[in-house]
Amino acid sequence: MEFVNPEGLRLDGRRPMEMRQLRAEIGVVSKADGSAVFEMGNTKVIAAVYGPREVQNRSQQSNDQALVRCEYSMANFSTGDRMRKPKGDRRSTEISMVIRQTMEACILTHLMPRSQIDIFVQVLQADGGTRSACINAATLALADAGIPMTDIVTSCSAGFLNGTPLLDLNYVEDSAGGPDVTVGILPKLDKVTLLQMDSKLQMETFETVMQLATEGCKAVASYIREVLLENTKQLESRRGV
Template sequence: MAAPELLSDEGYRADGRRPAELRKVRARMGVFAQADGSAYIEQGNTKALAVVYGPHEYSMATFSTGERRRRPHGDRQAGELALHLKQTFEAAILTRLYPRSQIDIYVQILQADGGNYCACVNAATLAVMDAGIPMRDYVCACSAGLAEDTPLADLSSPEEAAGGPRLVLALLPASGQIALLQLSARLHQERLEAALEAAGQACRALHAVLDRVVRDRLREVTALLGD
């Protein structure tokens, strides 16, 4: 990644953000009454929808995840996304509370502009909480890259396409436990630490945003029950 392509002389990115700045996040919960839990999120121009069914009686797997849309056989990217989501939420959901039960999480990217996996994780976190399923912590996910030695948080699609090293982190913020860490290329330890720190700070900033969404939803539900 050549820094001049990603950062201006004043230190701004092409979309006007500072290196550590998140894209604008909008989210809401309870978007589908027929699901046990659901949520919609926008991170910049990336838009994701998640729905949760369960816990219900065990059928094929103790925990399953995938995309709601039908996908062609051999769609490797969708398969990898499903596997990563499964690993991520197995680390966060208190599955021992539901023996012989199944939880289904379905996600769909409605519009892609970078950070697709991260948007899916953040939407799924809100949907799982909307379903009332106990978790160890929020799961917050964000990407990071490098413009030469300057770490960039929450990469947009043009930044991802620039071809430099990219890191994706799913974090449980309270404990600092890493649910998933993925690298697109090898990095020297110092550069890895810088990118990881940028992604971690972004995850903690996302946690504050998601927590506000959950609290707003709780107030909304409490008000409805009080009427």
């Protein structure tokens, strides 16, 4: 299958290095401490953060740091073919763990001892790159909940099809079976917190693909920062003196 046509356009009309449209909204769940919706093109994810709150399971309580929990789920209507997936299947447990580890890396857990932070992410529309969209949504929700973090984590995926590195794969490109590199970075510190890849890639091409994904992360970061700053300013101006 041809994923990049001779004019250099992808199936959805993007250039190889082009990202899908981003959209983020903060404060979508009124009862949660923090919440956000994040869209990357047709992928749409909602995240809600509860906490820091009292630990539910006493045996998990730790006296020097907060417990971070994460639950990932996919809405039944999120994919084209409506499938009833059992809760806690392998895929969602794996992604839950990935998101938890990525977020734990940036949360200053030692500031909130004897408490737990719950992150719930649900995919409302799946069109490739759900993993990165979930991480971006979770970051926004955590920042909205006022949880101290060293930096915001942003994530983006990249692939390699038809001999060209492609940024931000959609569902069709994702299911082509080519390599899919998901990168999560801390943009300020310039550190990688997440790196996953399906299938194989040559050493030299991997470098370029990863570089591309990192650039994507930085673009996402600048967008997220913009949204957060606007939200903070708005809250402050409404509050007044």
